[in-house]
Amino acid sequence: xxxxxxxxxxxxxxxxxxxxxxxxxxxxxxxxxxxxxxxxxxxxxxxxxxxxxxxxxxxxxxxxxxxxxxxxxxxxxxxxxxxxxxxxxxxxxxxxxxxxxxxxxxxxxxxxxxxxxxxxxxxxxxxxxxxxxxxxxxxxxx
Amino acid sequence: xxxxxxxxxxxxxxxxxxxxxxxxxxxxxxxxxxxxxxxxxxxxxxxxxxxxxxxxxxxxxxxxxxxxxxxxxxx
Numbered sequence: 209x210x211x212x213x214x215x216x217x218x219x220x221x222x223x224x225x226x227x228x229x230x231x232x233x234x235x236x237x238x239x240x241x242x243x244x245x246x247x248x249x250x251x252x253x254x255x256x257x258x259x260x261x262x263x264x265x266x267x268x269x270x271x272x273x274x275x276x277x278x279x280x281x282x283x284x285x286x287x288x289x290x291x292x293x294x295x296x297x298x299x300x301x302x303x304x305x306x307x308x309x310x311x312x313x314x315x316x317x318x319x320x321x322x323x324x325x326x327x328x329x330x331x332x333x334x335x336x337x338x339x340x341x342x343x344x345x346x347x348x349x350x
Numbered sequence: 351x352x353x354x355x356x357x358x359x360x361x362x363x364x365x366x367x368x369x370x371x372x373x374x375x376x377x378x379x380x381x382x383x384x385x386x387x388x389x390x391x392x393x394x395x396x397x398x399x400x401x402x403x404x405x406x407x408x409x410x411x412x413x414x415x416x417x418x419x420x421x422x423x424x425x
Binding site: 215229231232233234245246251262263264265282283286287301302303304305306307308311314316317330332340341 | 391400401402403404405406407408409413414417418419
C-alpha cells in the first residue's frame with residue numbers, strides 16, 4: 209500500500225503497526241509504520257499511515273540509557289496479546305531540539321510493540337523514576 | 351461536572367463497571383481507591399496531559415536532526 213510521508217515522500221508499505229487506542233494527544237491515529245531515518249539504525253520515524261504530516265522520531269532508549277528498566281502491567285500485556293518478553297520492542301519518542309544536542313527522550317511513556325502481531329501502544333509508566341524529558345546526550349549523574 | 355460530597359469510606363458508582371471509594375483524607379490530600387475493568391486506563395490527569403503535550407511537541411519540526419545527520423554523513 210502506498211502512503212505519503214512527512215520525511216520520505218511517497219513510499220510503499222507492507223507492514224503497519226496497530227495502535228488500538230491511538231496515542232495520547234492523537235486518539236484517532238491508529239495506524240503507523242516504522243521507517244528507518246539514519247543508516248546506523250539509531251533513529252527511526254514512526255509515520256502515521258493516515259496523516260502524512262504526522263510523524264515522530266523514535267530511538268531505542270537503550271542506545272542512550274543502558275539502565276532503563278520498567279515493568280509492563282498485566283493489562284498492557286493482555287491488551288497487546290504479548291506472549292513472551294522476546295516479542296517486546298521498546299522505543300522512546302524523541303523531542304528534537306535545536307541544537308540537536310539538547311534533544312530529549314520521553315522515558316515516562318515508552319512505545320511498546322508486540323513484534324509478533326504488530327500491536328503497539330504508548331504506555332504511560334506509573335513509576336516516578338522517569339520523566340518526559342531526558343536529555344539523550346548527557347550522562348545521568350549518580 | 352457532577353460534584354458529590356463523600357465521607358471517608360463512602361463510594362461512588364460510575365456506569366456498570368467503575369467504583370470510586372474515598373479511602374482516606376487528611377489536610378488537602380485524599381486517597382482514592384478505584385475499581386475498574388482492566389481495559390479502562392486510569393491516570394493522574396496532569397501526567398496524562400504532560401504526555402499529550404510532549405507528544406505534540408515531538409511531532410513538530412525536526413530540522414535540527416536532519417542538520418545533525420547531514421553533518422555526520424559528511425564526516
